[in-house]
Amino acid sequence: MTGAPRTVLVHPDADTLAEATAARLITRLVDLQSAAAPVHVVLTGGTVGIKTLAAVAGSPARGAVDWTGVHLWWGDERFLADGDADRNETQAREALIDALGDALPAANVHPMRPLDPAAGIATPEDSAAAYAAELAAFAPEGADVPTFDVLVLGMGPDGHVASLFPGHEGVDVTGVPTVGIHGSPKPPPERVSLTFESIRAAREVWVVAAGAEKAPAVASALSDAPVSTTPAAGARGTEATLWLVDAAAVAEVGATPGAA
Numbered sequence: 001m002t003g004a005p006r007t008v009l010v011h012p013d014a015d016t017l018a019e020a021t022a023a024r025l026i027t028r029l030v031d032l033q034s035a036a037a038p039v040h041v042v043l044t045g046g047t048v049g050i051k052t053l054a055a056v057a058g059s060p061a062r063g064a065v066d067w068t069g070v071h072l073w074w075g076d077e078r079f080l081a082d083g084d085a086d087r088n089e090t091q092a093r094e095a096l097i098d099a100l101g102d103a104l105p106a107a108n109v110h111p112m113r114p115l116d117p118a119a120g121i122a123t124p125e126d127s128a129a130a131y132a133a134e135l136a137a138f139a140p141e142g143a144d145v146p147t148f149d150v151l152v153l154g155m156g157p158d159g160h161v162a163s164l165f166p167g168h169e170g171v172d173v174t175g176v177p178t179v180g181i182h183g184s185p186k187p188p189p190e191r192v193s194l195t196f197e198s199i200r201a202a203r204e205v206w207v208v209a210a211g212a213e214k215a216p217a218v219a220s221a222l223s224d225a226p227v228s229t230t231p232a233a234g235a236r237g238t239e240a241t242l243w244l245v246d247a248a249a250v251a252e253v254g255a256t257p258g259a260a
């Protein structure tokens with residue numbers, strides 16, 4: 001597996017994990033903005049992912065970020081109508097984006113297109129193709145996706161990341177930056193996801209996971225199980241791969257967590 005080695009950082013519980021990840025993200029954005037602009041961040045849905053966004057919104061330090069220079073993308077989306085409460089976009093808006101208000105230009109927010117047959121988005125493949133075009137518009141010459149500075153991934157108890165599920169063909173898709181998903185084992189069945197090629201193009205990949213129900217998948221991923229059975233094992237950044245977890249989530253990891 002190419003990519004940066006993993007560093008595992010363990011926090012006592014899910015709330016502390018979310019607060020610490022939010023602080024880490026804010027600090028990273030400020031550091032990145034001292035050197036270059038714009039900054040591209042990929043958001044995740046899921047429990048800890050959304051909790052982390054709420055923690056960013058609640059942090060006074062969020063004012064240290066120049067949000068006009070931050071672009072927000074998504075690693076995956078539930079293919080539902082605009083505004084559906086189950087959309088990762090809807091939850092991210094409620095947790096953070098709405099709170100940022102005018103500080104974050106609307107043009108910097110890049111959601112995956114919702115189900116909207118009247119606008120030509122009738123299938124997950126339509127949305128995936130539209131997102132590929134949006135990504136390409138911000139990609140450097142010769143690349144399919146922007147240079148993502150930080151790409152955050154939640155992980156399901158089955159080891160899925162983004163909407164790349166174990167045993168599903170989305171895991172193996174290559175040559176395209178995005179993929180439409182059908183028959184997801186976790187509702188809703190239709191989704192849109194970045195492919196592993198897009199995920200692995202990110203400079204930093206942060207996997208966030210909390211809770212005992214994630215412990216088997218965390219142990220499996222950190223022991224380099226096949227990506228086909230534990231997709232999270234394939235999540236790597238080009239410069240850094242962080243596993244930001246709580247104590248319950250690493251309960252089944254054999255050795256003391258550390259670089260892997």
Ligand SMILES: O=C1O[C@H](COP(=O)(O)O)[C@@H](O)[C@H](O)[C@H]1O
Pocket residue numbers: 044045046047048049076077078088153154155156157161162163186
């Ligand atoms: O459905 C999804 O689930 C995963 C993980 O969610 P969690 O609630 O178990 O933390 C999430 O990463 C993904 O973005 C989302 O679409």
